[in-house]
Amino acid sequence: MRENWKKQKTVEELKKELTPLQYEVTKQNGTEPPFQNEYWDNTEEGIYVDIVSGEPLFSSKDQYDAGCGWPSFTKPIQRSELKENLDTSFGMRRIEVRSKTADSHLGHVFDDGPGPDHARYCINSAALRFVPKDKLKDEGYEEFLSLFR
Template sequence: MSKLAFAFVAILGLGAMVTLATAQESQADKAAAKDAKEAKEAKEASEKEAAAAAAKAEAEDPESVDWTQIDWGKRLTRLQYRIMREADTERPFRNEFWDFFKPGEYRCAGCGLPLFEADAKFDSECGWPSFDKTIAKDTVTEHIDHKMQYPRTEIRCRRCEAHLGHVFNDGPTKTGLRYCLNSASMKFVSEKQLDKEIKTAKEKGAKPKASAPAETAESDKTGATVETGAEKP
C-alpha cells in the first residue's frame, strides 16, 4: 500500500473514531438531560404533593400548622408582608376597610384566624378600620411598642404572630377600647360566606367552633407616614 493510500485510510479511520466519539457524547448528553428532567419533575411533584398536604392540614386544623415555617414572602403580597411581618403601617384613608361597614367577619390575612365581628366595627375618623372588641378573648396578643415617643400596645395575631395594629384606651363605646387595624392585615368574610361555611361544616358532621366572647373593659406599596394628629395603628 502506498503512503498516500495509507494516509487516506488513516484519515478515514480517524474520522470514524471522531464520529463515534461524538455520537457517544451526544447520547451521554441526552441521557444526562433526561435524568435532569426526570429529577426536576420528581422534585416538582414532591413539592406539589407536600403543598397539597399542607393546604389540607391547614384547612382541617390550622392550629396544628407550624406557622413559623411558612414562607410569608410567597404567601403574602408586598404590602401585606411589609405590614404583617415588618410591622409597617399603611396610609390612613387610603386602605380597603377604613370606611367599609358590611355584615360579616374579619380574619387574619396570614392564617385565617377570626379576629373581629363586623358589628364591633365603628368609625373612629382616624382613617383606619377600628373595632371596640375582638371576636374572642384569646384572639390577639399584646406587646409594648416603643417605636414612637411614647409606648403603645401593639396587637398581633395569636396564631401566626402577624402584626395587626395597636389598641388604645380611647374608644367611644362601653368597652373603652379602640383596636386600630391595618386593612392589609385582614381579609373580610361576608355573612353569606359564613352561612355557607356553617352549612358545609354541618354536612361534614362537624360542629362549627364557637368563639368565646371577648372580655370587655370598664374603662400597599405605599409608605408608613402618618398624617399629623392621627394615631398610627
C-alpha cells in the first residue's frame, strides 16, 4: 500500500527498512554495478517509485535500453519530484538526480537520450521499487493507470 511519507526517517529507521546496497545508493551517493541490478532489463509495464518515500518517479513507457547496464528513461513521471545537482566527483562533470521528497540519490541525467529533450535518466535500480501495472490500484497508484491505456 502506498504510504504517506511525511517526515524524514532516521538513519536507524532507514538502515532497518533498506538493504545495505539501497542505503549506500540512496543516502551515501553510491552506484550499483551495471548489468547486475534488478531493473536494467525489465520489460514489464508499471511505474518505478522512490524506494524510500514511495513517490512515483518513472514509467516503463519511458524506459529504454541505453546499453549502459542501468534502467534508463527519457523523462520522469513528474519533473517536480526530481532535483538536479552538479556532480564533479571522480573527476567527472555530471548532473546528479535526487528525489525531492526523500532526498534520495537516484543516478544521473545525460543529454544523449532518444527523446525530444535528449535526456537519458540513468537510474540505480537500488533507488527504485517497481510497481507492476496490475498492482497500481492495490498499492495506491491508481491515478497512473492512465499511462497504460
